[in-house]
Amino acid sequence: MRNIFLAMTTLAVAGSCAPVAWAKAPSVAQLKAASQAEEPVFLQRLEQLVDIDSGSDNAQGLAAAADCLAGKLTSLGLRVSRIAAPPSAGDVVVGTLKGKGRRSFLLIAHYDTVYPAGTGRNWKYKVEGNRIHGPGALDAKSGIAVILSSVAVLKRLGFDDFSTITVLFNPDEETGSAGSRDLIARLASQHDFTLSAEPGGTQRLLATSGIARLTMTVTGAASHAGVAPEQGSNALVEASNVIARTRDWSLPARGLKFNWTLSHSGQKANVIPDQAEASADIRYLKKADVDALLVRLGTLAASPSVPGTQVAFAVAYSRPPLLPTPLSRQFAELARDAGDEIGYPVEIVDQPFGGASDAAYAASSGKSAVVESFGLAGQGNHAVFKEYAERDGIVPGIYVMSRSIVQAGAGPGPATAPQHGKLER
Numbered sequence: 001m002r003n004i005f006l007a008m009t010t011l012a013v014a015g016s017c018a019p020v021a022w023a024k025a026p027s028v029a030q031l032k033a034a035s036q037a038e039e040p041v042f043l044q045r046l047e048q049l050v051d052i053d054s055g056s057d058n059a060q061g062l063a064a065a066a067d068c069l070a071g072k073l074t075s076l077g078l079r080v081s082r083i084a085a086p087p088s089a090g091d092v093v094v095g096t097l098k099g100k101g102r103r104s105f106l107l108i109a110h111y112d113t114v115y116p117a118g119t120g121r122n123w124k125y126k127v128e129g130n131r132i133h134g135p136g137a138l139d140a141k142s143g144i145a146v147i148l149s150s151v152a153v154l155k156r157l158g159f160d161d162f163s164t165i166t167v168l169f170n171p172d173e174e175t176g177s178a179g180s181r182d183l184i185a186r187l188a189s190q191h192d193f194t195l196s197a198e199p200g201g202t203q204r205l206l207a208t209s210g211i212a213r214l215t216m217t218v219t220g221a222a223s224h225a226g227v228a229p230e231q232g233s234n235a236l237v238e239a240s241n242v243i244a245r246t247r248d249w250s251l252p253a254r255g256l257k258f259n260w261t262l263s264h265s266g267q268k269a270n271v272i273p274d275q276a277e278a279s280a281d282i283r284y285l286k287k288a289d290v291d292a293l294l295v296r297l298g299t300l301a302a303s304p305s306v307p308g309t310q311v312a313f314a315v316a317y318s319r320p321p322l323l324p325t326p327l328s329r330q331f332a333e334l335a336r337d338a339g340d341e342i343g344y345p346v347e348i349v350d351q352p353f354g355g356a357s358d359a360a361y362a363a364s365s366g367k368s369a370v371v372e373s374f375g376l377a378g379q380g381n382h383a384v385f386k387e388y389a390e391r392d393g394i395v396p397g398i399y400v401m402s403r404s405i406v407q408a409g410a411g412p413g414p415a416t417a418p419q420h421g422k423l424e425r
C-alpha cells in the first residue's frame, strides 16, 4: 500500500493534466449540523447493538452482532467482508470505502463484551438523563456508534479526500484479540492513520501499556510440619520472601508497574509445602525495563533465603505497548483543534494509565499513526448493571472524529512515516 501511495504522489508531482476531482471539504458549520443531526440515529444504532448479548464466548450473540454491523456498514455504502477469527467465536467485520484522495484511515472498535450469555435478558439498553445504560453501552459499542456516525456524516457531506477509509470491528478484544490481532496489525500497516474507539470522552490517548505476566515457581522439600519441619524446605516461605523483597519494584516514572496478583501453595495444612507458585501482572512501556526486572529477579533466584529451595521465573508477553509518535501527536492535535471549534476540550494523554487495547497491535508494524479513545465517556465498564456511556459526548464525539479525518485527509500526499513524520497540510 505504501508503494501505491508513493506512486500516486509521484504522479501528482509530475504534473498530471487531469485535476483531481475532490469534492469541496465540508465546512465546520456543515460538520456541526450533520453531527447534530446524527444523534437520534446514533442512539438507534447503539440500542440495537447493546440489546444483542455479545459476550466474547457467545458464538450466537457474536454472529447476530456481526450481522447487524455488516448490515449497517453496507447501508452506509461500504464494501463489507466477514473474516473468521479463530480461536474467537465470532468474525471480524471489515468495511471499505474508497475516496479520491491520498491518505488512508483505519477505524477500529470491538463488539464483544465481558458479560456472560443471558446478561442482556435482565439488563437492557436504557437512557436515563445523560446516561445510556446496558451491556457494552460504553465498552466499546459507543465507540462503534461513533465510527458509524462519523462515516455517515462524511458520506452525507460528499467528503472524498481520502484514499481509503476502512472500518474494522473485532469480536475478541476482551479476551486478548488472539483471532484478530494479526489482521489489525496488517490492515494498520496499510493505512496512514488508525483511530481506535475504546471509551475516552474528551481524552485522546497516544500511549497504552504493554502487558506481561510473570510466573514464579518455587520448589522445596516436603516434610511433616509437626514432627520434622526442619527436614523440609518451605517453598511457601521462600515465595513469600521473594514477594516481600520485590513488592516495590515498580518504576512509575518509567511506566513500569509490577504487582503480585495470584499465589498457590501446599496441599495439606500439616505438611511443609514443597511447591509454591505466584504470578505478577506487569505493565510496561519499554521492554528493556522488563528485561532489567528479570535480571534483578534472576539475582534473587540465584541465592534463595530458605536453604534447599529453588526459584524459577517465566514471563509471557501479551499486548505490546503503544507509544506516541510525531505523527500520532499531530493527529491528536487535529482532534484537539476540532474540539476547540465546538467548545469541547480534548486532552491529549501521552502517558499510559496502565490499560491496554488493540491500538497497540495497530501500532506494532510502525507504519500507522495510532490514536486511541474515540469512544464516549462513561463509567462502570466490565461491571454488570453499572456500565453506562454519557449521552452528551455523542455529538462532539462524531464531530471530533469526522473533522479530524477531514483535516488530516487534506494535504499534498500520503502522510510520512509515523516515527519522524510531518503531517503536511
Ligand SMILES: [Zn+2]
Pocket: 110, 139, 140, 173, 198, 199
Ligand atoms: Zn474495550
